[in-house]
Amino acid sequence: MVRPQELSPRARAKADQIREGAQRVFLKRGFAGTSTDMIAAEAGVSKQTLYAYYPSKETLLVEVLRHLIHEDPQNRLPELEEMRLDTQEGLRSALDSLAKELIARLMQPDYLALIRVVIAETPRLPQVGYLFRSAVPEQLLGNVVRVLNSARANGVIGEINTDAASRMFMGALLTYAIPDGLLVGDRPPSPPPTQRIEEIVDLLMKTIS
Amino acid sequence: MVRPQELSPRARAKADQIREGAQRVFLKRGFAGTSTDMIAAEAGVSKQTLYAYYPSKETLLVEVLRHLIHEDPQNRLPELEEMRLDTQEGLRSALDSLAKELIARLMQPDYLALIRVVIAETPRLPQVGYLFRSAVPEQLLGNVVRVLNSARANGVIGEINTDAASRMFMGALLTYAIPDGLLVGDRPPSPPPTQRIEEIVDLLMKTIS
DNA sequence: CCATAATAGAACTGTACTGTTCAGTTTCGC
DNA sequence: GCGAAACTGAACAGTACAGTTCTATTATGG
Helix, strand or coil: CCCHHHCCHHHHHHHHHHHHHHHHHHHHHCCCCCCHHHHHHHHCCCHHHHHHHCCCHHHHHHHHHHHHHHHCHHHCCCCCCCCCCCCHHHHHHHHHHHHHHHHHHHCCHHHHHHHHHHHHHCCCCHHHHHHHHHHCHHHHHHHHHHHHHHHHHCCCCCCCCHHHHHHHHHHHHHHHHHHHHHCCCCCCCCCCCHHHHHHHHHHHHHHHC | CCCHHHCCHHHHHHHHHHHHHHHHHHHHHCCCCCCHHHHHHHHCCCHHHHHHHCCCHHHHHHHHHHHHHHHCHHHCCCCCCCCCCCCHHHHHHHHHHHHHHHHHHHCCHHHHHHHHHHHHHCCCCHHHHHHHHHHCHHHHHHHHHHHHHHHHHCCCCCCCCHHHHHHHHHHHHHHHHHHHHHCCCCCCCCCCCHHHHHHHHHHHHHHHC
16 A cells, blocks of 8 residues: 555656645644545545545555655754754754754644644554654654763763753743644644743753753 | 523533533544434433533533533642742652642543543634633643742742743653653553652752752 | 423434445556 | 556445434423
């Protein structure tokens, strides 16, 4: 069922076209709110073709989410390779830009829609929950822990619990993203002003120094 | 539509009976996964009676959520009145028990189910999102801010940004509750060991001292 | 004990949706 | 250009479900 290597380029393109159409509708209306007729229309494809590529609406949702989570470059986690973590100011600036980048992505309507669908469908499709969990929160936390460990190894910060500190940092951002993004249904999400984010970074720096 | 004051005790009881049955089914199967036949059967009531009290399935969901969020004593936020916030140890113990209490409630299957339904239905029923937001995260954050402000006024902690500190505290707990609760669909949620929670409290104490 | 209101049970309407099928058309490799 | 494969559009089968309506039964209050 649409494993890349076993498809001709033409078939690959059709499968992508269908998946992209499905993605637009799923993210706008959720799984239950989307019919296969809508998907076919949005993808510009007949329902017969849709079912030739994907055996069910559920499979199609899993493919959409798998692609969004694992392959869509727009959802790639911010990279931190080039950061200079050998001074306090380098670390602060790394955390600051990471936080701002994260909030910006997290509060995109499409990303919030993805999270909503994942959370809503996890009881029925547990694999979707694991997929998302291993691709996003675990990677993010791991990244921050690595940054802090590296700064600690460089003697930039004290001997603190880097796991707990990472959770405080990431979690504080969630306290903005959840109420002002996920729990707002009739207006666009309202990201916090950069000053709020800088307060978090400041306090974290104070914590770990 | 079931405003308490305009109902006889008998009618009030029936309305509650229906709402309680609906709650069980909605929390177990979500909104889309629940039929009005299921609700009527679960509540031990005919569909005719159901529609005599609630004009639609959607209304019934809103009533269920409103009750869970605003009136169900099981979902009341932990109280902090009696805490002694005039010493470091008092503050630590207050934060410690608050965190443990919160994690325990947050990771109950029924509470996770409530959150899932709220998040899933917020785009279609924005009032549900606002209801939850104002009843839970805002209250919780406000409570923690008040605790910290009071401790700061008592000279127990330094001149720190109590809003940012509260967000770090609450948020860190979310980094456990979301991946190990909301994003797990086929197993019971796995709360973190108390040691993890104490690490958060320790680091927060370090931050604010 | 009776008149009235509340409820049960069950059938029914209309709609919407998933997945299939079929007849005809387009596209592609060669 | 031709034969095969891919595709369209539309209809269709089967199911599920929200909400209504009917008739019969049960509880309630005076």
